[in-house]
Every structure is written in C-alpha cells, then in structure tokens.
Amino acid sequence: MCQLLGMNCNTAATIGFSFTGFAERGGRTADHKDGWGVAFYEGQGSRVFHDDQPASDSALADFLRRYPFKSRIVIAHIRKATQGDVSLANCHPFQREWLGQTWFFATNGDLQQFQPALDGSYLPVGSTDSERAFCFMMQSLRARFSGRRHAPDWLELAPAVAEISAGIAAHGNFNFLLSNGQALFAHCSSQLHALQRQHPFPTARLVDYDLSLDLGALNHRDDRMALIATEPLTADEHWLAFRTGELKVFVDGTQAWSAVNEATRCFPVASTSGVGRGVRAPAAFGNT
Amino acid sequence: MCQLLGMNCNTAATIGFSFTGFAERGGRTADHKDGWGVAFYEGQGSRVFHDDQPASDSALADFLRRYPFKSRIVIAHIRKATQGDVSLANCHPFQREWLGQTWFFATNGDLQQFQPALDGSYLPVGSTDSERAFCFMMQSLRARFSGRRHAPDWLELAPAVAEISAGIAAHGNFNFLLSNGQALFAHCSSQLHALQRQHPFPTARLVDYDLSLDLGALNHRDDRMALIATEPLTADEHWLAFRTGELKVFVDGTQAWSAVNEATRCFPVASTSGVGRGVRAPAAFGNT
Numbered sequence: 001m002c003q004l005l006g007m008n009c010n011t012a013a014t015i016g017f018s019f020t021g022f023a024e025r026g027g028r029t030a031d032h033k034d035g036w037g038v039a040f041y042e043g044q045g046s047r048v049f050h051d052d053q054p055a056s057d058s059a060l061a062d063f064l065r066r067y068p069f070k071s072r073i074v075i076a077h078i079r080k081a082t083q084g085d086v087s088l089a090n091c092h093p094f095q096r097e098w099l100g101q102t103w104f105f106a107t108n109g110d111l112q113q114f115q116p117a118l119d120g121s122y123l124p125v126g127s128t129d130s131e132r133a134f135c136f137m138m139q140s141l142r143a144r145f146s147g148r149r150h151a152p153d154w155l156e157l158a159p160a161v162a163e164i165s166a167g168i169a170a171h172g173n174f175n176f177l178l179s180n181g182q183a184l185f186a187h188c189s190s191q192l193h194a195l196q197r198q199h200p201f202p203t204a205r206l207v208d209y210d211l212s213l214d215l216g217a218l219n220h221r222d223d224r225m226a227l228i229a230t231e232p233l234t235a236d237e238h239w240l241a242f243r244t245g246e247l248k249v250f251v252d253g254t255q256a257w258s259a260v261n262e263a264t265r266c267f268p269v270a271s272t273s274g275v276g277r278g279v280r281a282p283a284a285f286g287n288t
Numbered sequence: 289m290c291q292l293l294g295m296n297c298n299t300a301a302t303i304g305f306s307f308t309g310f311a312e313r314g315g316r317t318a319d320h321k322d323g324w325g326v327a328f329y330e331g332q333g334s335r336v337f338h339d340d341q342p343a344s345d346s347a348l349a350d351f352l353r354r355y356p357f358k359s360r361i362v363i364a365h366i367r368k369a370t371q372g373d374v375s376l377a378n379c380h381p382f383q384r385e386w387l388g389q390t391w392f393f394a395t396n397g398d399l400q401q402f403q404p405a406l407d408g409s410y411l412p413v414g415s416t417d418s419e420r421a422f423c424f425m426m427q428s429l430r431a432r433f434s435g436r437r438h439a440p441d442w443l444e445l446a447p448a449v450a451e452i453s454a455g456i457a458a459h460g461n462f463n464f465l466l467s468n469g470q471a472l473f474a475h476c477s478s479q480l481h482a483l484q485r486q487h488p489f490p491t492a493r494l495v496d497y498d499l500s501l502d503l504g505a506l507n508h509r510d511d512r513m514a515l516i517a518t519e520p521l522t523a524d525e526h527w528l529a530f531r532t533g534e535l536k537v538f539v540d541g542t543q544a545w546s547a548v549n550e551a552t553r554c555f556p557v558a559s560t561s562g563v564g565r566g567v568r569a570p571a572a573f574g575n576t
Contacts (some may be wrong), residue, residue: 043376043377044375044376044377044414045338045340045374045375045376045377045378045379045413045414047337047338048336049335049337050333050335052333059355060351060355061352063347063348063351067347067348087331087332087333088318088330088331088332088334088335089332089333089334090333090335091333095383096385097384097410097411097413099408099411100411100412102413120387120437121409122385122389123385123387124388125332125333125385125388125389126332126333149408213334
C-alpha cells in the first residue's frame with residue numbers, strides 16, 4: 001500500500017522535517033519504493049515533483065529535503081504499486097485544472113471493478129485505478145457545478161466531495177488527499193491520521209529517522225498547521241486516527257469540516273503477488 | 289520578450305548543455321528574470337519545474353543543470369513579464385490534459401485585445417495572455433476533434449494547430465512551443481530558430497557561457513535531435529530562422545511537417561514601461 005502525507009498551514013511553511021521522515025519510508029524504513037511525488041501550492045500557483053525512483057535514494061527528493069519551498073498546502077505520496085506499472089505517468093500526485101484552479105490528488109488503497117464512465121472531460125494519462133478515480137472525481141464535480149464560471153467555495157465543495165468519495169469507496173479502500181489550493185480534503189477508508197500543531201509547539205522526534213526538532217523555535221505563536229499521514233510520522237505527538245468513511249476538510253491550518261459515511265467499509269488488504277501487484281499486508285491495518 | 293528553448297530527439301537525451309546557456313539569459317546575459325520553467329516528457333509521463341526566481345540564480349535551475357533527466361521532448365522558457373505579475377502561476381510552460389495526454393505550452397510575444405470566449409473546458413489559473421491563448425488552443429482542438437476517445441495523430445493535429453495559431457497570431461506576436469509528448473509544434477510570428485543535429489556531430493560552443501562540448505563523444509551515430517530557440521544558443525552551428533507565420537512539427541528528432549500562413553504579421557515590439565510591462569526591444573528583432 002502507498003503512503004500519504006499532507007500539510008495545511010495558516011501561513012506558508014516548509015515541510016522539510018516531515019518530508020525527511022516520510023521519504024525514508026520510500027525504500028528504507030518501508031518498501032514504498034515504486035516512485036514518489038510532492039505538490040506544493042504557492043499563492044495561485046503550484047509546483048509538483050515526481051520521480052519513479054525510491055524516495056530514499058532520489059537526488060530530487062534529497063534536493064527537496066534541503067531546499068525550503070514554503071507552502072500553505074502540500075500533498076506528498078510514496079508509491080507501492082498495486083495497479084499500473086512503475087513509471088513516471090503513474091506517480092502521484094495527479095494534476096488537473098478545473099475553473100481556473102489546479103487540483104492535486106494522491107491516494108492509497110485498491111479499487112476493484114472500478115470502471116466508471118468517463119465522458120472525456122478528464123482522462124487518465126497513466127494506467128492506475130488511482131488516476132481513474134481522480135478523473136471521475138473531477139468529472140463529477142464539474143457536472144455538479146456545471147454552469148459555474150468561478151470555483152465554488154470549499155464549504156460548497158465539501159458535501160459534494162464526501163458524496164462522490166463514498167460512491168468510489170464502495171469499490172475498495174480509498175484513502176486520499178485532494179486540494180485546489182484553498183482547502184485540503186482528506187478521506188479515509190482504512191488508515192489515515194491527523195495531527196494539529198499550534199502554540200505551544202513541542203520538540204518533535206521523527207519515527208523513521210534519527211532527528212528531533214524544536215518546533216517552538218521555528219514557529220511563531222500564531223502559526224497553526226495540520227499534518228495528515230497514513231501512519232504517524234512523529235513520536236510524542238497526538239496523532240488522531242480518522243474513522244472509516246470520514247472526510248475531513250482542513251483550511252487555514254485547522255480542521256474546518258468533517259462528515260462520516262457510515263456505509264463505507266474498511267476492506268481487508270489481500271496479500272497478492274503476480275504481474276503488477278505486490279502488496280504486502282501491513283502487520284496492523286485499519287483504524288476502525 | 290521571453291525566450292523559448294525546445295528539444296526533440298529520436299532517443300531520450302539530456303538537455304543540460306543547452307539549458308546551461310539558456311538559463312544564463314534568465315538574469316545574467318539577458319534580463320529575462322521574471323521566472324522560468326522547463327517540461328520534460330518521459331514515456332507517457334512528464335515532469336515540469338517552475339520558479340519565479342531568475343534562472344541564473346535559481347537553486348532549482350542549478351539542480352537541473354547538474355541532474356541528467358533524459359527526455360525525447362523538452363520545452364523550456366524564461367520569462368520577461370509583459371502581461372501578468374511575477375508569480376509562480378504565471379510561469380510557463382503551462383500544462384493541461386486532453387484525451388489522456390499531457391500538453392505543455394510556452395510562448396513569447398504579446399497579444400493585444402485577445403479575449404476569446406472560453407467555454408470552461410480549460411480556464412487560466414494565472415493572469416497572462418499566454419495561458420489564455422493556451423486554454424483557447426486546447427479548447428479549439430477539443431472542439432475540432434470532439435467525439436474522439438483517443439488522441440489524434442500529430443499529422444491530423446498539425447493543420448488544426450496551424451489554423452488556430454494563425455487566428456491567435458492576428459492579435460500580436462505569437463511564437464510558441466507546444467507538445468503532447470509525441471510531437472513538438474513550434475510557431476513563429478517574429479523570432480524563432482531551429483537547429484538539426486545528427487552525425488557527424490560537431491564540437492558546440494555556447495554563446496552565453498564559456499563552455500564547449502564535443503557532441504560526437506556524447507552521441508551515438510544514429511542519434512538525431514532538433515533544437516528550437518528564440519535566438520541561437522551556440523556559435524559555429526547552422527541555426528535556421530523560421531519564417532513569420534510558419535508552424536513546424538518535429539517528430540523523432542527531425543522536422544516532419546511545416547506550413548506558412550502568409551497573412552501572419554510580425555508586429556513591431558513596443559518599448560514600454562510601467563506596471564506589469566518592461567519590454568526592452570531587442571537590437572535585432574524579426575526574422576523575415
């Protein structure tokens with residue numbers, strides 16, 4: 001299974017510390033070695049970096065650990081291929097434009113028999129179920145808000161994203177991070193955790209790397225940020241597990257909305273092998 | 289005016305040498321210092337790097353000069369803002385998906401009174417006339433090939449791109465590079481040059497940087513590549529000027545198609561100043 005990392009802040013911040021631990025899972029402390037990607041929003045603009053090399057060995061990932069891009073919303077992903085070959089086209093986050101906003105999407109899970117009718121407004125470039133789900137999500141949003149000339153507010157978007165997500169999540173585990181640069185949408189089928197950081201900031205210690213950081217020295221007392229990750233990245237901080245079927249929306253560094261679809265299931269993770277599949281079931285999986 | 293650099297090869301190659309000279313124009317040997325970007329296609333996938341810092345001082349540009357991404361099609365751009373502020377959202381190349389292909393577009397020129405009716409299939413994220421032109425181009429292609437489920441071949445696309453380009457170029461100088469990863473489309477209103485490289489390869493010397501390279505030692509005798517640039521990047525090589533109104537299509541490292549729209553004009557470049565404008569007319573401009 002892949003791993004997700006998201007960040008939403010009230011003022012632009014760097015994600016280097018968290019990304020350092022996260023990238024270790026891309027080949028070193030875990031075997032998510034089939035590529036990685038990270039997207040940053042900066043104002044109306046954005047940038048995304050992808051690589052089909054393991055994040056722990058990637059020169060580009062090393063550059064990002066050292067180079068302080070500041071962003072209010074970040075979505076990162078390390079890949080363990082389940083559907084689709086190991087290639088750049090299959091690396092998350094995926095990107096599409098709708099109503100003048102760049103949307104990024106990254107997911108983990110495994111959708112089965114998911115072949116939605118795509119009308120051509122968005123079509124996958126690669127061969128993953130993940131990108132197909134993203135195209136269907138964007139097509140569905142476009143249809144619901146057809147006739148709009150400007151992007152809807154996140155408060156209008158949230159129930160629509162929740163409903164579309166519930167439909168897709170009937171096909172398998174569908175944990176994802178999605179953003180338009182204004183809000184960070186996070187959905188859980190099987191495993192996702194959130195952490196709120198604000199004054200007083202602790203000294204945080206990475207789980208995956210021998211590194212601690214005094215966050216109080218780095219942040220202003222008004223700074224506020226939410227981190228979302230498949231598995232907690234730090235020890236000694238209070239990571240809160242999502243419920244199965246839960247969509248949370250993070251705005252300005254804090255949770256602003258949530259809803260739970262009680263019908264959503266947490267699917268068992270099959271231990272499979274063969275061409276294009278290589279998921280090893282984690283020792284503990286599911287947070288319900 | 290901005291500057292463009294494109295590459296098309298029959299086998300994946302690095303663009304580090306040419307990019308080294310090109311990036312110098314982003315603040316050092318020329319004042320195109322309002323951002324830069326470079327897009328690489330790799331198989332079905334792609335990656336794009338943007339920065340709103342001068343390319344000559346950018347840590348990210350420095351990384352790209354040293355890190356050998358191999359690609360068959362590259363589009364690079366350094367920006368001298370004419371319309372739209374200096375920001376990440378206004379950095380070229382711009383990106384959109386159509387029929388499961390990622391399209392990149394970069395342009396220089398200056399379109400006036402260009403406010404096409406955009407139907408919402410693609411809308412600009414930033415505030416440049418360039419991105420507006422790209423959205424109109426993609427919308428127009430989508431309309432011409434409506435009903436298709438698969439991307440048209442470049443030979444079908446070429447006359448359509450030529451006709452749409454001619455319409456936009458009536459509003460001002462419209463030099464651009466456009467690609468879907470299969471072909472590189474290059475259009476000239478005022479200034480663009482192409483260079484064919486193949487066996488026997490010369491030793492090339494950059495115009496903008498004290499660097500020479502024995503291309504024969506780096507390339508196989510079957511390798512073939514076309515470079516396209518606003519101004520020639522190397523001395524001692526035969527850069528061929530495009531004609532005004534000319535669209536060339538490069539496939540597998542060589543020119544595969546061209547057409548000239550005789551009605552297309554080369555507009556004079558105004559020396560303007562003030563908010564959001566700062567074009568200095570080049571000493572020699574226009575290649576007709």
